[in-house]
Amino acid sequence: MQNAGMAALGLDWRYVACDVPPTRLREAIEGAKAMHFVGLNLTVPHKLLAMEFVDEVAPSAREWGAVNTVVFESRDAEGQWRPLGQLEKPEGPVRSVGHNTDADAIVRSLRDDLAIEPRGARILLLGAGGAARAAALRLADEGVAGLWIVNRTQAKAEDLAGEINDRFPAVHAEAGYPDESIEILLNATSAGLRPDDPLPLDLGMYPINRVDGVYDMVYRPAVTPLLAAARAAGCRVANGLGMLLHQGADALELWSGKAAPRDVMRAALEHEVHG
Ligand code: ATR
Numbered sequence: 346m347q348n349a350g351m352a353a354l355g356l357d358w359r360y361v362a363c364d365v366p367p368t369r370l371r372e373a374i375e376g377a378k379a380m381h382f383v384g385l386n387l388t389v390p391h392k393l394l395a396m397e398f399v400d401e402v403a404p405s406a407r408e409w410g411a412v413n414t415v416v417f418e419s420r421d422a423e424g425q426w427r428p429l430g431q432l433e434k435p436e437g438p439v440r441s442v443g444h445n446t447d448a449d450a451i452v453r454s455l456r457d458d459l460a461i462e463p464r465g466a467r468i469l470l471l472g473a474g475g476a477a478r479a480a481a482l483r484l485a486d487e488g489v490a491g492l493w494i495v496n497r498t499q500a501k502a503e504d505l506a507g508e509i510n511d512r513f514p515a516v517h518a519e520a521g522y523p524d525e526s527i528e529i530l531l532n533a534t535s536a537g538l539r540p541d542d543p544l545p546l547d548l549g550m551y552p553i554n555r556v557d558g559v560y561d562m563v564y565r566p567a568v569t570p571l572l573a574a575a576r577a578a579g580c581r582v583a584n585g586l587g588m589l590l591h592q593g594a595d596a597l598e599l600w601s602g603k604a605a606p607r608d609v610m611r612a613a614l615e616h617e618v619h620g
Contacts, residue, residue: 346590349613350597353606358383358430367391371398378417378439383430384600385415386593392447393475399443408486409479412443414596430600446595447476447588448483451562454587455529459558461581466528467491469556471545473501476562477533481505485513492516493523495546497534522551530575532561537569544571554578564589567619590614 347360365373370391377385387395395412396402406412418426419435429435455463466489470481473496481492492509496502502520509518530553536545546553553559559575562585572582593614594605 346593346610346614346617347597350594350606350610351601353609354597354601354603356430356601365391367394370394374398374415374441377415378441381429381435381439382417383428384417384596386596387413387415389475395443398441400440401442403442403444405445405448406443409445409448409482411445411447411475411479413447413592414444414599416442416444416599418442428600428602431602444596444599445479446592446599448479449595450588450591451480451531452483452487453591454583454585455531455558455560458583458587459529459560459581461528461558463529464488465490467493467523467525468529468531469493469495469523469527469546469551471495471530471532471536472534473498473505474533474535478505478508480531480533480562481509481518482512485509485516485518489516491523491527492518493527494518494520495522495550496520526555528557530556530559530580532559532563532569532571535563537561537563537571538565540566542570544574546571548574552578553580556580558582561585562588565618586611586614586618 351358367390392411392413417429417439419439420437421427452463463484464487468489494502494506506518506520532545534545536542553575558581560583561569561572563569564585567584575582590611594607594610597605
């Protein structure tokens with residue numbers, strides 16, 4: 346996806362995947378900085394840890410509590426910090442800036458791929474880990490009407506609902522299943538990645554036909570057991586491929602300062618992930 350996007354923009358950059366244990370994350374970020382990398386993406390389990398290891402935390406990462414994109418910056422001729430990818434020749438010190446592009450990506454993907462407007466919607470959120478927390482905070486900020494949070498570990502759902510109530514008093518947030526129909530069911534647990542995983546939703550507790558659209562952040566397999574059940578019940582469905590696309594496209598825009606070619610990136614992503 347990124348290499349296709351960079352090629353379409355005429356950038357002579359390469360995107361490579363590196364396996365880094367969490368104990369070496371600080372050194373890895375410092376090493377990339379020393380080598381004048383343009384930037385980094387981080388995924389599980391680095392997104393929370395990286396908050397401590399970047400030189401600057403951008404508002405998006407501070408707001409949603411996680412870093413998935415690092416931009417390396419240096420000063421331009423006027424002394425302003427600019428992304429390395431947008432400077433002719435980096436001079437002087439380089440700094441790392443941590444951003445979050447995941448949170449905006451979920452809102453955009455719900456709107457585009459599920460064709461449901463999050464603002465004013467009632468949402469049942471499955472999960473209360475890092476991905477669920479970023480989504481819940483961003484959706485509350487977007488102005489959803491209600492957020493019901495269900496998690497295997499109930500205490501974490503209660504903590505997250507409490508945090509939403511504190512930070513966004515206009516949003517109704519509670520741990521547990523709603524007793525009304527809802528617009529969006531959003532799976533932010535990792536259940537569904539393996540074929541023998543249990544459904545992240547107890548269908549006895551909440552019938553899926555009371556939902557307009559079901560979004561699963563899992564994108565491989567393309568049709569998770571949750572999405573199969575939702576489709577059979579007549580719900581609109583979307584997997585997490587759109588979220589993956591938009592977080593990556595937004596990162597490319599931060600590094601390059603150019604509009605990301607999202608159609609090219611989506612085609613490359615679909616080919617790579619689903620064949
Ligand atoms: P991420 O950064 O991807 O959100 P995480 O913070 O480890 O990763 O969160 C994983 C989420 O998936 C949690 O909500 C977890 O539930 P617990 O808080 O009870 O651990 C949920 N999860 C993982 N495997 C699950 C399973 N088999 N069934 C239900 N929930 C599961």
